[in-house]
Amino acid sequence: MAKYLVKRIGFIIxxxxxxxxxxxxxxxxxxxxxxxxxRALPPAIEEQMNEAYGLNDPLHVQYFxxxxxxxxxxxxxxxKYAGQEVTDIIKRSFPYSLILGLEAIFIALxxxxxxxxxxxLKHNRFGDYTAMVIxxxxxxxxxxxxxxxxxxxxxxxLSVLPVARFESFAHSILPAxxxxxxxxxxxxxxxxxSMLEVLNSDYIKTAKSKGLSQRxxxxxxxxxxxxxxxxxxxxxxxxxxLTGSFVIEKIxxxxxxxxxxxxxxTNRDYTIIMGTTVFFSLLLLFSILIVDLIYGLVDPxxxxxxxxxxx
Amino acid sequence: MEQxxxxxxxxxxxQDFQGDAEKIAGESTSYWKDAWRRFKxxxxxxxxxxxxxxxxxxxxxxxxxxxxxxxxxxxxxxNQPPSADHWFGTDNLGRDIFARTWEGAKISLFIGLMAALLxxxxxxxxxxxxxxxxxxxxxxxxxxxxxxxxVPYLLVVILLMVVMDQGxxxxxxxxxxxxxINMARIVRGQVxxxxxEEYVMAAKSLGAGNFRLLSKHLIxxxxxxxxxxxxxxxxxxxxxxxxxxxxxxxxxxxxxxWGTMTNDALGAFQYYPYQxxxxxxxxxxxxxxxxxxxxxxxxxxxxxxxx
Numbered sequence: 001m002a003k004y005l006v007k008r009i010g011f012i013i014x015x016x017x018x019x020x021x022x023x024x025x026x027x028x029x030x031x032x033x034x035x036x037x038x039r040a041l042p043p044a045i046e047e048q049m050n051e052a053y054g055l056n057d058p059l060h061v062q063y064f065x066x067x068x069x070x071x072x073x074x075x076x077x078x079x080k081y082a083g084q085e086v087t088d089i090i091k092r093s094f095p096y097s098l099i100l101g102l103e104a105i106f107i108a109l110x111x112x113x114x115x116x117x118x119x120x121l122k123h124n125r126f127g128d129y130t131a132m133v134i135x136x137x138x139x140x141x142x143x144x145x146x147x148x149x150x151x152x153x154x155x156x157x158l159s160v161l162p163v164a165r166f167e168s169f170a171h172s173i174l175p176a177x178x179x180x181x182x183x184x185x186x187x188x189x190x191x192x193x194s195m196l197e198v199l200n201s202d203y204i205k206t207a208k209s210k211g212l213s214q215r216x217x218x219x220x221x222x223x224x225x226x227x228x229x230x231x232x233x234x235x236x237x238x239x240x241x242l243t244g245s246f247v248i249e250k251i252x253x254x255x256x257x258x259x260x261x262x263x264x265x266t267n268r269d270y271t272i273i274m275g276t277t278v279f280f281s282l283l284l285l286f287s288i289l290i291v292d293l294i295y296g297l298v299d300p301x302x303x304x305x306x307x308x309x310x311x
Numbered sequence: 312m313e314q315x316x317x318x319x320x321x322x323x324x325x326q327d328f329q330g331d332a333e334k335i336a337g338e339s340t341s342y343w344k345d346a347w348r349r350f351k352x353x354x355x356x357x358x359x360x361x362x363x364x365x366x367x368x369x370x371x372x373x374x375x376x377x378x379x380x381x382x383x384x385x386x387x388x389x390n391q392p393p394s395a396d397h398w399f400g401t402d403n404l405g406r407d408i409f410a411r412t413w414e415g416a417k418i419s420l421f422i423g424l425m426a427a428l429l430x431x432x433x434x435x436x437x438x439x440x441x442x443x444x445x446x447x448x449x450x451x452x453x454x455x456x457x458x459x460x461x462v463p464y465l466l467v468v469i470l471l472m473v474v475m476d477q478g479x480x481x482x483x484x485x486x487x488x489x490x491x492i493n494m495a496r497i498v499r500g501q502v503x504x505x506x507x508e509e510y511v512m513a514a515k516s517l518g519a520g521n522f523r524l525l526s527k528h529l530i531x532x533x534x535x536x537x538x539x540x541x542x543x544x545x546x547x548x549x550x551x552x553x554x555x556x557x558x559x560x561x562x563x564x565x566x567x568x569w570g571t572m573t574n575d576a577l578g579a580f581q582y583y584p585y586q587x588x589x590x591x592x593x594x595x596x597x598x599x600x601x602x603x604x605x606x607x608x609x610x611x612x613x614x615x616x617x618x
Contacts, residue, residue, distance in 0.1 A: 015458050026474050136606075140599035142550050144557050145573065145591045148580060156581060243465040247557055251577070262558055265473055277470065281462055 008292075012285045019281045020070050020274075024063055027270045066274075075275030080267045086275035089260060094279075096166055097249070097256035101241045103172055104179035108237065112184040113230060116191020117223060120199060131188060138185025144247040147178035151251070164253040175252045179244045183237045187230055195226040231295050235288040242280060346535075349611040356607025359600040366416050366597060373413025380410060392585060399589045402575060411567040412589050418568040419549050419597065422483055426548035427541050429487040434494025435537070439525050441495070442502030453499065456492045464489050468551060472560045479562055486551055490544065497540050501533035535612035542605035546598040553594050569594045 050056050057065070069076065075086035119131035141149075154174060155163035162171050198204065199222055207221045245258030253259075257276060264272035340348070350356060374380070377398065384404040393400040399408035441452040459467075471485035505511065506529070514528050549569075555561050556570025569590040576586035 015462075018458055019462055023470065026470055029474055136599065136602060140546070140602050141595050142553055142598070144554070145595060148577065148587060148591070152580070152584065239463045243463050246465070246469075247554065250558070265469060266559060268473065273470070273473065277466060280466060284463060 008289055012289065015285055016278070016281060017067075020067060020278055021063075023274050023277050024066055027274055028059065070278060075278070076271045078269055078272055080264075080269040080272075086271050089272060090257060090275060090279055093255055093257045093260045096254055097245055097258055100166075100172060100175055100179065100249070100254065100256060101238075101245065103176040104183075104241050104244075105237060107176055107180040108183040108187055108241075109230070111180075112187025113191050113223075113227065115184075115188035116230075117195055117218070117226075119188065119192040120195035120226075121218065123196060128192075131192070135185040135188040135192075138181045138188075141181065143178050143182055143244045144251060146181045147175070147248055147251045150174045150178055164251075166252070166254040166256075171252075175248050175254060178251075179241055179248050182244070183233075183240045187233060187237075190229050190233055191226060194229045195222060198222050198226040228295075228299055231291065231298060234291040234294075238287045238291075239284060242284065346611045350607055353607040353610065355603045356611075359603040359607070362596060362600040363604070366593070366600075367420060369413050370416040370420060371413075373416070374410045377407060377409045377413075379407035392583075400583075400585050402572075402586055403579065403583075406567075408572075408586065408589055411572060412569075412593060414567045415569040415572055415590060416593065416597075418479065418562060418566060419552060419570075419594070422479065422486075422552045422568075423545040423549040423597075423601075425483050426486045426490060426551075427544040429483065430491045430494045430544055431537070431541055433487065433491035435498050435530060437491065438495035438498030439502050439530055439533075442499035443506060443521070443525055443529065445503065445506075449499070453496075456495055459489055460492050462489070465551065465554065468555065469558070469560065472555060477560065477563045479566070482552060482555065482562065486548055490548070494537070494540055494544070497536050498530075498533055501536055502529050505529050505532055539605055539609045539612060542601055542608055546601040546605075549594065549597055549601075 047056075066076075073087060078084045078086060078089065081089075115131040115134060119128040119135075122128045151163055151174065154161045161174055162168075165171055166175075204217060204221055207217045212221075242258075245256060246262050247258075248254075249256045249259035250262055257279075260272065261276045261280075263269075264276065384406050385401075391401045399412060402408055402411070437452060437456070441449045467489045468485045471488060472481065475481040475485070502525075511524060511528055514524055519528070552561065552568060553570030553573065556568050557574045559574065561571045561574070562568050572590035573587060573594070576583065576590065580587040
């Protein structure tokens with residue numbers, strides 16, 4: 001176990017190193033300097049600013065400086081907003097994204113699993129078809145279209161929920177639902193097929209022939225075993241929620257990390273782009289590790305140490 | 312229990328044993344014919360194919376039949392609702408939405424198909440080499456893929472879009488940079504599985520080289536899963552295009568794509584919801600069609616998976 005953890009963390013460090021390196025050189029290769037979009041500066045001042053941000057050093061010096069400060073989680077100041085540190089911006093905006101993301105994960109998991117189970121229990125009957133139509137639609141409607149549809153219906157036509165901003169629980173409902181749509185549909189399909197497989201297995205027949213009630217068979221024997229593929233989907237789920245937040249936060253005007261990232265991309269604010277990219281990757285790599293560990297705990301058949309290479 | 316008495320007259324020679332007994336009544340069906348027969352039964356998937364064909368046709372004849380150009384703006388007739396002149400209305404610059412929708416169809420379908428095709432080529436080469444040679448080659452090739460896979464797809468695409476100049480091909484290339492990994496993994500898995508089959512050994516002992524083994528024996532037999540992945544890559548690429556355009560990183564201005572149209576319409580969608588409706592509807596319709604085709608293909612090509 002310890003050996004496995006060390007191996008995985010080593011892998012995470014190598015990945016992060018590569019990501020930092022690649023983003024650094026990508027940003028170097030990006031057309032136009034960070035001050036190109038500003039008003040034309042007198043050459044002397046531009047020279048001074050380049051000096052202040054360390055842009056006059058040779059490339060390899062800049063690279064090692066960046067690498068060293070990235071280890072201590074210091075991504076330097078924002079190019080666009082004077083006096084703001086990238087780390088502060090991440091600290092300020094991440095809580096919004098975290099709350100929104102957790103809410104969306106909760107919705108996607110609970111409703112997705114529920115739909116999948118209903119579909120499997122009512123296999124080839126009305127309930128199955130309804131659940132699967134919802135699932136196919138959920139996969140086919142992109143989150144940003146879903147978001148505008150929800151805004152249109154619930155905020156503009158019915159005016160029951162606020163249209164934007166992020167101040168109370170009511171504000172978070174629409175963005176969380178929009179963010180959850182696509183993963184919810186995936187989970188429902190995943191759950192359905194694995195539940196169908198489990199319901200056809202011998203131990204379910206045994207449980208039924210012992211005279212256990214349908215409810216006990218479904219909950220204790222069925223769902224417990226069928227939920228495993230859903231757990232392995234948690235990694236992609238985090239990715240989907242994370243990237244989904246880019247548009248959803250923009251549409252709903254939420255000051256989270258996703259909209260901060262999008263804004264930095266439009267502003268070509270390179271330090272923020274690099275900082276958030278590294279942060280996102282770190283978040284993601286660790287959540288995948290945690291998911292793998294949970295998977296090993298939930299399903300004792302899987303030896304964590306052996307499944308190391310395969311994901 | 313009474314014993315049945317058998318007499319001599321109960322026995323007689325079977326007439327003409329060699330006759331029809333061993334004849335195969337039906338025509339022999341190949342794997343693909345069989346798959347097509349199953350696919351045809353799936354009405355939804357057939358409808359999906361028809362929708363895609365119609366969209367493809369409209370992408371080319373949509374603009375000519377409307378008689379409008381997707382670029383020409385007319386500020387005097389801006390923001391008009393659908394009418395006899397402008398079937399889908401006009402946008403905030405007075406451009407005809409009907410013409411723009413079909414121009415958008417051309418771009419979305421082109422990006423979707425092109426990205427899928429590039430993924431296919433790179434994925435097959437990478438995956439089949441890794442799967443066929445195995446060992447160290449496989450280990451190092453898949454490690455590289457794993458690391459690339461660790462970074463969120465859209466994040467990479469966005470970063471690349473920042474670095475490169477905006478344009479159609481930039482977008483396709485950015486999508487391919489990480490998009491091929493999925494395909495490579497599937498091809499690798501299939502090739503590894505098939506490598507041990509007897510027919511491969513037979514071909515080897517007849518003197519077939521590595522290239523021949525891969526191109527004639529292994530890859531054709533992995534076509535089923537490849538085709539399914541390919542069909543599901545297309546809606547993904549179309550979604551990514553719309554997503555990027557929505558963030559303002561899409562195709563540059565005079566070009567119309569469904570994503571940019573959605574983005575343009577968003578600002579005023581309280582007042583002109585139809586401007587948002589048409590591009591959004593066609594994005595969903597196209598993705599839906601490709602998704603049901605993909606599902607249909609999976610059911611048809613892999614009877615084991617059928618539920």
